[in-house]
Amino acid sequence: MLLHVPEVLSKAEVAAIRARLDQAGWVSGLQTSGAQAAGCKQNLQLSVDSPLFGELSRQVAEGLQRHPLFVAAALPKHVLPPMFNRYQDGGHYGNHIDNAIQTDRFTGRKIRTDVSTTVFLSEPEEYEGGELIAEDSYGCHEVKLAAGDAIVYPSTSLHRVEPVTGGVRVASFLWTQSLVRDAWRRAMLFDLDMTILKLRSQLGDSAEVVALTGHYHKLLQQWAE
CATH class of the missing domain: 2.60.120.620 (q2cbj1_9rhob like domain)
Incomplete structure (x- = not known):
């Protein structure tokens, strides 16, 4: 990226x-x-x-x-x-x-x-x-x-x-x-992070946005060294 x-x-x-x-x-x-x-x-x-x-x-x-x-x-x-x-x-x-x-x-x-x-x-x-x-x-x-x-x-x-x-x-x-060695994983986390920010600006902290945020942090926790 x-x-x-x-x-x-x-x-x-x-x-x-x-x-x-x-x-x-x-x-x-x-x-x-x-x-x-x-x-x-x-x-x-x-x-x-x-x-x-x-x-x-x-x-x-x-x-x-x-x-x-x-x-x-x-x-x-x-x-x-x-x-x-x-x-x-x-x-x-x-x-x-x-x-x-x-x-x-x-x-x-x-x-x-x-x-x-x-x-x-x-x-x-x-x-x-x-x-x-x-x-x-x-x-x-x-x-x-x-x-x-x-x-x-x-x-x-x-x-x-x-x-x-x-x-x-x-x-x-x-x-x-x-924190994340693999470039593709970093790129996916970045894209997900940017998508969450856009959705929060449109929907606030809706249940769906909170769920996506949770997925982001679960992936970061899984991949971080």
Whole structure:
């Protein structure tokens, strides 16, 4: 499931983060890449050793975790600290699948990556190219969102960032270990949750809506780890 989550960060929050990132020291993205990615990755990343990293990372994480749509889709058990990247001058990241296990840079804990998220910090008109292309069973999907918006997708998806041929593309990216490991089960729970919300707005807490809500929680209890 590929999901657009709007307004994770306000325009004011984006502007404040960008102002600080524009003054930050960026390092080669290859510092956090394995051997396979090294051949197809050309970008910059904010060093996790930067004094800005912890504060800005927490700000993005808090924005996501207070957004009900992200919570409903990802069902987060553990959200890894968001990182930051920058693409310019032809920078790109070829087809790849994210590592199945990542390390929490604050705790050292090993986390399974079920859900990938990109939070856009540049407006689409600020750069040329730079589309996120994600593939699933329905084909290729091109994503280029407003600053402050996020795209959420399974970490098993093949994806890439097209070359940035003009301007600068800045984003935050992160992974989540979900309470529900299986992507299809997460998608079914999300669809059921959204249907219940729509029915509640139309019917209130009718007996049927309460029954559906019960089914949702029974499935979550059955599938959660």
